[in-house]
Amino acid sequence: MYQVEASKALLKPSLWARHSSRLRVPRNVVMLGLVSLLTDVSSEMVATVLPLYLVFTLGASPLVFGAIDGTYRGAAALVQVASGFTSDRWRRHKEVAGLGYGLSAVGKVALVAAGNTIGGVGAIVAFDRVGKGIRTAPRDALISLSSAKDKLATSFGVHRAMDSVGAMLGPLVAFGILLVAPARFDAVFVVSTLFAVLGLAVLVLNVEGKPRRAPREGAPPKLRAAASLLKDRSFAPLLVAAAGLSIASVSDALIYVGLQRTIDFEPAVFPLLYVMTAISFMALAIPAGQLADRIGKVPVLLAGHALLFVVYAVLLLTSVGYLLLIVCLLALGGYFAATEGVMTALAGAILPEKLQASGIGILITVVSLGRLLSSVAFGALWFAIGLHSAVLIFGAALLLAMAVAAPLLLRAQRHPVHA
Amino acid sequence: MHSRNTKILAAFVVVCLVVGGGYVAIAALGPDQTTTDARPQAAKAVLAHSDLMVRAVDPSNPRLNGRVYEIDDGRVRQRSSDLACERVYYAAGHGICMAVAPSGVDYDATLFDSRLRPTGKIVLTGLPSRARVSADGRLGAMTVFVTGDSYLESPTEFSTRTTILDMRSGDQIGQLEQFKVTKDGHPFDAVDFNFWGVTFDPHDSNRFYATLGTGGVHYLVEGSVSGESMRVLRDGVECPSLSPDGTRIAYKSRLGGQPRWHLRVLDVATLKDHAVAEERSIDDQVEWLDDDTLVYSDGVDVYTVPADGSGASALLVRDATSPVRLALPGKN
Numbered sequence: 001m002y003q004v005e006a007s008k009a010l011l012k013p014s015l016w017a018r019h020s021s022r023l024r025v026p027r028n029v030v031m032l033g034l035v036s037l038l039t040d041v042s043s044e045m046v047a048t049v050l051p052l053y054l055v056f057t058l059g060a061s062p063l064v065f066g067a068i069d070g071t072y073r074g075a076a077a078l079v080q081v082a083s084g085f086t087s088d089r090w091r092r093h094k095e096v097a098g099l100g101y102g103l104s105a106v107g108k109v110a111l112v113a114a115g116n117t118i119g120g121v122g123a124i125v126a127f128d129r130v131g132k133g134i135r136t137a138p139r140d141a142l143i144s145l146s147s148a149k150d151k152l153a154t155s156f157g158v159h160r161a162m163d164s165v166g167a168m169l170g171p172l173v174a175f176g177i178l179l180v181a182p183a184r185f186d187a188v189f190v191v192s193t194l195f196a197v198l199g200l201a202v203l204v205l206n207v208e209g210k211p212r213r214a215p216r217e218g219a220p221p222k223l224r225a226a227a228s229l230l231k232d233r234s235f236a237p238l239l240v241a242a243a244g245l246s247i248a249s250v251s252d253a254l255i256y257v258g259l260q261r262t263i264d265f266e267p268a269v270f271p272l273l274y275v276m277t278a279i280s281f282m283a284l285a286i287p288a289g290q291l292a293d294r295i296g297k298v299p300v301l302l303a304g305h306a307l308l309f310v311v312y313a314v315l316l317l318t319s320v321g322y323l324l325l326i327v328c329l330l331a332l333g334g335y336f337a338a339t340e341g342v343m344t345a346l347a348g349a350i351l352p353e354k355l356q357a358s359g360i361g362i363l364i365t366v367v368s369l370g371r372l373l374s375s376v377a378f379g380a381l382w383f384a385i386g387l388h389s390a391v392l393i394f395g396a397a398l399l400l401a402m403a404v405a406a407p408l409l410l411r412a413q414r415h416p417v418h419a
Numbered sequence: 420m421h422s423r424n425t426k427i428l429a430a431f432v433v434v435c436l437v438v439g440g441g442y443v444a445i446a447a448l449g450p451d452q453t454t455t456d457a458r459p460q461a462a463k464a465v466l467a468h469s470d471l472m473v474r475a476v477d478p479s480n481p482r483l484n485g486r487v488y489e490i491d492d493g494r495v496r497q498r499s500s501d502l503a504c505e506r507v508y509y510a511a512g513h514g515i516c517m518a519v520a521p522s523g524v525d526y527d528a529t530l531f532d533s534r535l536r537p538t539g540k541i542v543l544t545g546l547p548s549r550a551r552v553s554a555d556g557r558l559g560a561m562t563v564f565v566t567g568d569s570y571l572e573s574p575t576e577f578s579t580r581t582t583i584l585d586m587r588s589g590d591q592i593g594q595l596e597q598f599k600v601t602k603d604g605h606p607f608d609a610v611d612f613n614f615w616g617v618t619f620d621p622h623d624s625n626r627f628y629a630t631l632g633t634g635g636v637h638y639l640v641e642g643s644v645s646g647e648s649m650r651v652l653r654d655g656v657e658c659p660s661l662s663p664d665g666t667r668i669a670y671k672s673r674l675g676g677q678p679r680w681h682l683r684v685l686d687v688a689t690l691k692d693h694a695v696a697e698e699r700s701i702d703d704q705v706e707w708l709d710d711d712t713l714v715y716s717d718g719v720d721v722y723t724v725p726a727d728g729s730g731a732s733a734l735l736v737r738d739a740t741s742p743v744r745l746a747l748p749g750k751n
């Protein structure tokens with residue numbers, strides 16, 4: 001409906017867009033990107049200062065909070081599937097996503113009002129996680145339904161790039177506030193709340209809830225239809241491929257721990273690792289999406305996972321200079337850029353319009369369960385046979401997962417799901 | 420419809436800018452809230468064996484850096500007006516003051532001399548947790564909490580990082596995370612290894628004890644700085660602290676899975692341990708006032724308790740944490 005080509009304000013023309021001088025992305029996608037950007041600024045502001053706030057204001061041992069947080073993570077994963085199906089069933093993706101963004105915003109307000117007990121902060125973090133769980137599937141479905149099928153990966157690339165800009169800006173805004181108003185955490189929480197409310201306002205006012213590919217007629221999907229995706233001849237192989245690839249991929253948190261054990265760098269350098277990876281992700285997300293739309297999503301997905309071999313190789317070395325470390329982090333950012341958004345785009349391309357959010361919700365849940373399994377397995381292997389052997393086994397597993405995933409993904413791409 | 424919504428949004432942005440900017444501006448003009456003016460009060464003047472260094476704490480606002488004070492014969496003195504910390508430790512002319520920087524989000528450690536004059540500054544990568552200096556003043560150890568600030572993972576998960584310092588140059592000598600660990604003679608390693616709470620052997624600063632946390636178990640490890648290695652001695656020990664004569668280790672012992680601890684004392688030779696008379700939960704790395712007495716903080720005040728399990732705990736200094744024994748000249 002609103003096929004306005006929004007490009008100039010927020011997005012620099014990318015290197016890959018040589019044919020067309022401008023990056024053509026539906027306005028709705030840019031608006032959803034803006035919502036995520038503002039929400040991420042809000043969340044990351046709080047995440048940056050929360051540890052300090054907890055320890056020095058509430059006198060909590062940080063370990064207490066780690067335990068509080070872990071318990072809510074599982075709940076958020078299950079919420080994804082439910083919110084995905086519900087938004088398909090009601091055909092109200094925008095409203096369900098809005099509920100998720102709203103919960104996070106309410107959590108920030110609560111932090112300003114009542115964040116002076118440990119239980120209160122724990123509940124607010126839980127709120128935030130559940131909000132994130134609720135909004136992800138319908139939001140991704142909206143991105144997908146707003147885009148032409150041959151531009152899906154670009155749209156997801158634009159959204160993910162904007163999202164990561166927000167994640168980078170959040171800590172900077174928080175630092176900036178505390179620089180002029182030392183230790184005034186309340187000021188950080190107030191500004192964070194304003195960003196969250198602003199994000200919600202952009203969603204409500206400027207995001208179209210029924211974009212061009214949104215289903216308008218026919219019966220609303222039944223739960224059985226969503227469940228049958230699990231044994232669909234096209235979607236099930238995609239899920240198997242995604243699960244296999246995520247199980248064989250070591251999580252970035254563990255990669256950083258591994259690098260820290262392997263490389264003898266100054267502790268002060270450590271925060272720069274995240275920044276470098278995030279910049280690489282931010283810069284490569286859009287080109288990777290455009291490339292996927294041009295040459296195919298499956299080759300880009302596989303190439304993205306192949307970048308992990310660079311990271312694994314660095315973990316196996318005994319001595320690593322800064323140059324090699326930078327190459328490793330660029331590869332890690334490239335891996336993120338070429339995988340998560342592209343996989344979601346692939347799902348969006350083969351899922352029927354009326355089951356977009358359900359399918360994406362299932363995919364996200366499968367991937368996050370795969371990641372959990374991966375982390376547990378990597379930790380167990382590290383304990384049993386050491387870091388190097390664990391990395392070697394994961395390298396072999398990744399090769400195997402890629403070999404199995406390639407035909408499954410190609411098959412999924414060729415045969416869209418029949419609804 | 421479209422342009423009207425954009426106008427509403429623009430108005431919204433302006434309101435947010437005014438409210439947010441105004442709030443931050445008012446906060447910025449308010450008083451500096453990183454350091455407290457609170458002053459410790461000695462509760463009794465019976466520091467016969469040693470003088471004490473403490474960090475002031477403001478009970479109504481414990482987040483603030485506290486100034487460093489020395490206490491002798493019950494009199495509270497402050498030699499420097501600038502040294503303010505979260506954690507302080509000192510031995511033989513060399514001290515560590517771990518603090519939140521004035522920005523309120525960065526952390527640093529100031530090294531200082533016997534007159535509390537700064538001699539160097541080190542950037543920390545996380546929240547100050549523990550600080551120790553070897554009895555000869557040669558080596559220092561600092562533990563910080565670091566957050567998993569990866570943007571894809573949980574920002575609220577913590578791990579610890581412990582570094583060993585050369586106290587003269589301020590250079591980092593080693594990170595415990597990179598030392599080799601053995602248990603029952605075999606290599607021991609896991610992804611969730613965390614180290615904290617170093618205590619140096621008073622007779623050989625190259626030897627130290629520390630806590631290794633992994634899989635919910637807290638091991639006492641004995642290590643060698645020059646050998647970059649540690650071996651597991653037993654479990655159930657956090658924040659060990661060697662007695663001045665080096666024969667016993669005071670530590671905190673976790674009660675079940677809860678973040679609650681009781682203080683206990685362990686004999687180094689036999690690894691046998693006993694409780695002390697403090698009945699409250701204490702989260703501190705204990706200090707020894709002398710070979711018979713433990714001194715520690717509950718976060719607000721400083722207490723003593725006999726090390727042999729007899730007697731009862733007693734208030735020593737109000738509004739103070741981080742007690743450090745100061746050897747009297749000629750009495751070490």
